[in-house]
Amino acid sequence: xxxxxxxxxxxxxxxxxxxxxxxxxxxxYDDKRVVVIGSGATAITLVPEMAKRAKHVTMLQRSPTYVxxxxxxxxxxxxxxxRLPDWLVYSLVRWRNVIIGALFFWFCRRYPDKAKGFLLxxxxxxxxxxxxxxxxxxxxxxxxxxxxxxxxxGDLFESLKSGETSVVT
Numbered sequence: 001x002x003x004x005x006x007x008x009x010x011x012x013x014x015x016x017x018x019x020x021x022x023x024x025x026x027x028x029y030d031d032k033r034v035v036v037i038g039s040g041a042t043a044i045t046l047v048p049e050m051a052k053r054a055k056h057v058t059m060l061q062r063s064p065t066y067v068x069x070x071x072x073x074x075x076x077x078x079x080x081x082x083r084l085p086d087w088l089v090y091s092l093v094r095w096r097n098v099i100i101g102a103l104f105f106w107f108c109r110r111y112p113d114k115a116k117g118f119l120l121x122x123x124x125x126x127x128x129x130x131x132x133x134x135x136x137x138x139x140x141x142x143x144x145x146x147x148x149x150x151x152x153x154g155d156l157f158e159s160l161k162s163g164e165t166s167v168v169t
Contacts, residue, residue, distance in 0.1 A: 002019050029053060031053070032054055033054070034057045035059075038059070040065060044059075044150075045156075047165050048159040058166050058167070059165065059166070064136055064137050064138055065147055067150075068149075069122065069151040069153070071152075076093065115142070115144075120137065123137045123157075126157035136169050
């Protein structure tokens, strides 16, 4: 059961309030203004996907989350699959991901200021210098002290740049 906070005035809201874990097929958000409350993995992936049909989607967050963009497809794995058996590719790619993940976690914990700079530079590269990265994508905590979210293919950043979505902190 997902957490649903009490929002004062919800009873006066004329729209529909839906928890992502209670999504039903009859929910129609085509050409409507939508607010997604949160900044975790669910919000990060829902917002750009919903923007494809909604008039506008706003991600409303209490506080920012570290986000990092990565391709949905693994080019190395796809290349290796042409030459090696699937079981071997899976094993090699899995160990590569474990090692890179562990090294990145170590780097973030050992050198938090450098890690923070690295992550925020990447977000600025995605969104451009005019976007308020300090307000909307700079958490109060150091990288990996709390959550970090993956942005598949940079789709959240693309939807923000296009104006289909926005972030309110």
